[in-house]
Amino acid sequence: MSRPETDSPGAGMEFTLEDISDEEIMRRRALYEPFTDSVRDLIDAVIRTEVDDATVRQAQAEIAGVVQRLRTQQMDGAYGVRYTADKKGMAWGNAVIGLRNAIAPPLVLRPGDDGGVVTDATLGAAYEGPSGLVHGGVCAMLFDHVLGEAASVDGIPCFTGTISVRYLRPTPLGPIRIDAAISGRDGRKKIVRGTLSGPDGVTAEAEGIFIVPREFEGQAFSSWVS
Numbered sequence: 001m002s003r004p005e006t007d008s009p010g011a012g013m014e015f016t017l018e019d020i021s022d023e024e025i026m027r028r029r030a031l032y033e034p035f036t037d038s039v040r041d042l043i044d045a046v047i048r049t050e051v052d053d054a055t056v057r058q059a060q061a062e063i064a065g066v067v068q069r070l071r072t073q074q075m076d077g078a079y080g081v082r083y084t085a086d087k088k089g090m091a092w093g094n095a096v097i098g099l100r101n102a103i104a105p106p107l108v109l110r111p112g113d114d115g116g117v118v119t120d121a122t123l124g125a126a127y128e129g130p131s132g133l134v135h136g137g138v139c140a141m142l143f144d145h146v147l148g149e150a151a152s153v154d155g156i157p158c159f160t161g162t163i164s165v166r167y168l169r170p171t172p173l174g175p176i177r178i179d180a181a182i183s184g185r186d187g188r189k190k191i192v193r194g195t196l197s198g199p200d201g202v203t204a205e206a207e208g209i210f211i212v213p214r215e216f217e218g219q220a221f222s223s224w225v226s
């Protein structure tokens, strides 16, 4: 299957116009959300299963059959960032928020009290680094996206220029929360700070410089459908 029409503000930064109705967005969400969740379950089951060797081999053959069936009709390349004519953004392949990406937790963001953004998620066995703890790279990835969303509150997507993470204490696997908000602005640059918390409080903090790429100026999204 070919991709929808591409609007190309710069190399490797394409947004793709796919003007579908709200009803069609809802239909796709209703179809793909449980589909992606079942693959998330599969990832968790593969990590934690203790069945015998024959059962593992049989499961592998069945999974290969499903993959073959799905690949009979496939888009070229990655999903991309798509948008409707009224500028609703759909980053459904995104590694952190992607509706169709089973490796995304996925994070669902909401406005914070301070003009920033907040998200709650549960990180299971697939996000492990040290035993029973969240991988440091996963923490950095989640910070990168959530701080980026906080920087993009006016609808114009910002790119990460620089981000630093201070790991204060280990983050246990399980429920987490991230809070982020803009702490300073300088032209196209925004300074954003955030915290990652587990059940016993803040475990890591991050600060980043997020920049509106010149090519994105004036290209605001109205909302982000995840």
Ligand SMILES: CCCCCCCCCCCC(=O)SCCNC(=O)CCNC(=O)[C@H](O)C(C)(C)COP(=O)(O)OP(=O)(O)OC[C@H]1O[C@@H](n2cnc3c(N)ncnc32)[C@H](O)[C@@H]1OP(=O)(O)O
Pocket (backbone or CB within 6 Å): 089, 144, 145, 146, 147, 148, 149, 152, 155, 156, 157, 158, 159, 160, 161, 162, 186, 187, 188, 189, 209, 211, 212, 213, 214, 221, 222, 223, 224
């Ligand atoms: C509802 C919708 C939601 C939308 C929600 C969307 C959320 C998305 C969050 C995703 C976050 C990501 O993963 S983004 C993907 C990871 N990041 C990237 O791939 C970025 C790759 N780098 C680049 O594309 C570029 O280098 C940019 C865009 C960062 C900057 O390029 P540029 O625009 O040409 O910048 P330039 O004119 O040279 O400089 C502008 C100013 O920024 C400073 N500057 C430039 N680069 C950097 C840098 N890396 N770190 C610090 N500062 C920098 C310069 O000193 C200058 O300051 P002064 O002289 O003016 O003081």
